[in-house]
Amino acid sequence: MAAPVGSLDPIGDVYRTKVGREATEPMREDIRLLGAILGDTVREQSGEEVFDLVERARVESFRVRRSEIDRAQLAEMFDGLDIHQAIPVIRAFSHFALLANVAEDIHRERRRAVHVAAGEPPQDSTLAATYRKLDAAGLSADTVAAGLSGALVSPVITAHPTETRRRTIFDTQNHITRLMRLRLHGQAETEDGMSVETELRRQILTLWQTALIRLSRLKVADEIESGLRYYPAAFFEVIPKVNAAVRDALRSRWPGADLLERPIVRPGSWIGGDRDGNPNVTAEVVRLATGSAAYTALTHYFDELVALEQELSMSARLVPTDAALAELAAACSEPARADEPYRRALRVVRGRLTATAAAVLDRTPEHVLDLGLPPYRSAAELLADLDVVDASLREHGSALLADDRLARLRGSVDAFGFHLCGLDMRQNSETHQQVVAELLAWAGVHPDYASLPEERRVELLA
Incomplete structure (x- = not known):
């Protein structure tokens, strides 16, 4: 053609x-x-x-x-x-x-x-151009911080009724994109030494021989899995990068200002939570949606921690570390890694994350490491340990290492937590009212929320 x-x-x-x-x-x-x-x-x-x-x-x-x-x-x-x-x-x-x-x-x-x-000057759609306009308008760092404090950009994934594209087509398209990106950078061969054009022909042949749509309609469980595929394909890379770019651009425009306490971009999902008019979205489906999301997040963290253990091979005989890192690494006493404090510290992190996975997941991710350590009570605790590793690297001349995979992992934990994404619960308003009434009665806040007039309900909930 x-x-x-x-x-x-x-x-x-x-x-x-x-x-x-x-x-x-x-x-x-x-x-x-x-x-x-x-x-x-x-x-x-x-x-x-x-x-x-x-x-x-x-x-x-x-x-x-x-x-x-x-x-x-x-x-x-x-x-x-x-x-x-x-x-x-x-x-x-x-x-x-x-x-x-x-x-x-x-x-x-x-x-x-x-x-x-x-x-050339930054394009209007870029962060740099936006901040330049804010600066030109005479806005102070405090004013910008106040405006951003309530800002949230949430790409929400939903199962569109006309979306019938199969995962095979999705994956093949991504493979073709990667090959075209190699051509963009002047590479005629893949990492495996294959001709890029030959591999393009192979992928397009696969595309032609694969049915574009399924013969049966997706079930909710299939929709949940389909929605989660966007995270390893794009979101795990792009969302932390965007959040970092927002912070970096702010700091370059207002040096020293700490304007963001939380990420601006945090994802959401409707899949498994849209119960209005859909009898197939049961409590079990909600558990499946939230559990699958958590599994996806923790699987990503395990993969990145294993990669970091390979990369951060610094020896204590050659590079000093700070006291906080030494304390973190002390919980791993493997003799073979006695002079590799960063690897031991990261294994401690992986050990605690393993305990977390055992507590919150109904299936076991790859790369778990049972060290008998306590689980993390929150993603903030995990982030705090990663911050210890980051601070030690920067303190001892390894900022280049801190700015690579570790920075991306810290950005992921900050944006995705243990839950991965918010689940939007859509339900008939009468059902919502009944649930709220039961919760408030159980908590002793009000015995009969449903009987209150609208103004009183708003006042109570506020």
Whole structure:
């Protein structure tokens, strides 16, 4: 399926100017490459007749774009297609749209890098430009802090009734994105020494041979799992990075100001909590949703702690540590690591997290380490231990190490805690009223909340 210039126009009229076409030429090259590979795949897998039909649909659609024919004429050309002929055409264009979106995402990364390298002023959508406007308006650090103290950006995942894309398609799209990112940085081979283009062909072949949608509707448990896949795919990396960028930009604009006590971006979810009109969302489903979320968070922390143990191999014979780190590491007395205080400290953290997992989860994550230590009572306690490791690294000339994986893990614990995300509970208002009344009566706050007038209820709850 060849991809002509302008066959897809993801950024609108910018194509129609010389400057715009020059700026978007790399994206159009990516679209042509992906479209050509898809076309080769269609021809090889479904035959020349199907390929010609797809090509005809593409060419004639482009004629509609140029106003050479209208939509009615286009529809008439394909009016005689039976379902078996139409399905490959629909699938080809569905895949092409997905691949073009990948190319557009890669191009955004490319343009951001060009913008920064050119030393151009921050774009309006950036944090730097926003803070510059606040500063120009004469706002003090205290005023900004007051405004941000109640701010919350919460990307809330919900199970949309029309979302039928399978996880296999999702994962394949992500793999193609990673491969295109390698091309963006001039790499012709993967880490395994495979040709990037060959691997692209392999992934697009997989895409073509995989059904786009399931044959059955997702159950709530499936929706919960589908929603959680976004965390290892993106949220664990992006959300701490955004929160760190908010803090860093504030400090660069107002040095020394500690404006944020908590992360601005914290995720949420409706999946497993939307009970209004859905009898399938039971108390057991709520337990499944919250338990699965906690499992996802703790699994990520275990993975990162194991990686940190490998990375922070500093010897006490070569690098000093502070007293707080030594105290933390003392709970791990493994002789083989006697002169590796950071590794021992991180194993203590992993040991306590293991006890936490045993207390709150109904399944065991990988990389647990039973040292017989007490569990963390809160994510704040875990963060405090990680802060001890961070402070010792910085105190003894290892800020570069502290700013890498450890900083990302601290940002994750700060943003996700042990619960991962807030679960929005949506329920009929009468049921809410009944539950609140029972809770207030049980707590001795009021014996009959439901009988109160609206004004009195608001006053009581406030």
